[in-house]
Amino acid sequence: MFEQPHSLEGFARALADLPETDAEAVAAARARDAVLTKPPGALGRLEDLAAWYAGWRGVATPRVERPQVIVFAGNHGVTAKGVSAFPPEVTVQMVANFEAGGAAINQLALDANAYLEVVPLALNRPTADFTEGPAMSPPEAAEALAAGWQSVHERADLLVVGEMGIGNTTAAAALATALIGGDGWAGRGTGLDDAGLSRKAEIVAEAASRHAGLSPLDTLAALGGREIAAMAGAIARARHLRIPVVLDGFICCAAALVLHEVNPAALDHCVAGHRSAEAAHARLLEHLGKAPLLDLGLRLGEGSGAALAIHVVRAACACHSGMATFAEAGVSEG
Numbered sequence: 001m002f003e004q005p006h007s008l009e010g011f012a013r014a015l016a017d018l019p020e021t022d023a024e025a026v027a028a029a030r031a032r033d034a035v036l037t038k039p040p041g042a043l044g045r046l047e048d049l050a051a052w053y054a055g056w057r058g059v060a061t062p063r064v065e066r067p068q069v070i071v072f073a074g075n076h077g078v079t080a081k082g083v084s085a086f087p088p089e090v091t092v093q094m095v096a097n098f099e100a101g102g103a104a105i106n107q108l109a110l111d112a113n114a115y116l117e118v119v120p121l122a123l124n125r126p127t128a129d130f131t132e133g134p135a136m137s138p139p140e141a142a143e144a145l146a147a148g149w150q151s152v153h154e155r156a157d158l159l160v161v162g163e164m165g166i167g168n169t170t171a172a173a174a175l176a177t178a179l180i181g182g183d184g185w186a187g188r189g190t191g192l193d194d195a196g197l198s199r200k201a202e203i204v205a206e207a208a209s210r211h212a213g214l215s216p217l218d219t220l221a222a223l224g225g226r227e228i229a230a231m232a233g234a235i236a237r238a239r240h241l242r243i244p245v246v247l248d249g250f251i252c253c254a255a256a257l258v259l260h261e262v263n264p265a266a267l268d269h270c271v272a273g274h275r276s277a278e279a280a281h282a283r284l285l286e287h288l289g290k291a292p293l294l295d296l297g298l299r300l301g302e303g304s305g306a307a308l309a310i311h312v313v314r315a316a317c318a319c320h321s322g323m324a325t326f327a328e329a330g331v332s333e334g
C-alpha cells in the first residue's frame, strides 16, 4: 500500500506508480453481460459502467454498498477582488449548515445511502490572493493534499468528492487556463453579472500568466485552494485503494485536471457524474476525455451532481449482478 505522501514531490511519486484495473474482472463482467436477459447493448452506458466498476473492485459481479461523500471547504484570498456574487463568510456558514444537515448535499447523500463527511480546511486562514503571489506555499498545498488523502475511508466502495468555497470557480478557471491554455475558462459561478464576469476573466488571465511555467502540482499550489488540493489528494488515494470515484462539477474537475496533467492515466478510476451549468465545465470534461452521466443544469457544487450519479452507478451494478442469464431464465437468445 502506498504510504501517505508529505510533499509535492511525494505526491508526484504517488501519481507515477498507480494500480491498474483488473483486466480479468473486466473480461468476466463483459462475458456475463453478453448472456444477460436483454438484447446486446440494450442497457447502453450502464453496461460499460458495470464493467468499469467491476475492474476497479476486482469482482465480476459487484454491488455498490458503502459509498462515501466528502465535502472539503476552503477560503480564497482572491475573493477580495470581487470575483463572486456571494461574500466569503458564506463558506463557514455553509459548513455549519452541512454539519446541521440542512444543505442539499445532506439530503442527496442520505437519499443515495452514502456516508457524508465534511472537512473544513483552515477556514480562518484563507489562501493568499493569487493575483499578488502564490495562493499557497508548496508545503501548504502538500498539507491540503494530505488532508484529502487521509479522509478517504479504506472500506468505501465508491467515492464522491465535493467542495464548498466562495471564490473557487475563479481558482478552478485559473488552473484550467494555466494547465490547458486558451481563454474563456471563467464563468458566472454563483451568479456573477456581466460586469463581474469580465472582471473575473481579466483576473484569471492575469493570474495564470503570472504563475505560468510551473509543474502541475506547483500550479495547484500557486492557483488552487485547500479544498481543491484536498479533492486531488482524495482522488489519488482512492486510486491506490481501488475505490472508483464519481467526479462532480467544474471545481472538482479542476482538481482532477491537476492529477491528469501529472499522469494522463491518473483518472482511469473516475467517471464524470454530471455536466455542470458552469459554462466551461463541458470543455474541461472533453479535455479529460470524460462523458458526463447526468446533465441536469446543476451549478451547486458540494458533490451534489456526483451524489445523484451514485444512483446510476449502483443501478448499473444491480442490473449487471442481479439479472438472470438467458440459460437461467429459459429465454431464447436472438
Ligand SMILES: O=C(O)c1ccc[n+]([C@@H]2O[C@H](COP(=O)([O-])O)[C@@H](O)[C@H]2O)c1
Pocket (backbone or CB within 6 Å): 083, 084, 085, 086, 163, 164, 165, 166, 167, 168, 169, 170, 188, 189, 190, 191, 248, 249, 250, 251, 252, 276, 277, 278, 281, 298, 299, 300, 301, 302
Ligand atoms: O460545481 C460546479 O460546477 C459549481 C459551479 C458554480 C458554483 N459552484 C459553487 O459555488 C461556489 C463557487 O462559486 P463562486 O462564484 O463563489 O466562485 C462554490 O462553493 C461551489 O461549490 C459550483
Ligand SMILES: Cc1cc2nc[nH]c2cc1C
Pocket (backbone or CB within 6 Å): 086, 090, 094, 163, 164, 165, 190, 300, 301, 302
Ligand atoms: C448558499 C450557497 C451554497 C453553496 N453550496 C456550494 N456552493 C455554494 C454557494 C452558496 C452561495
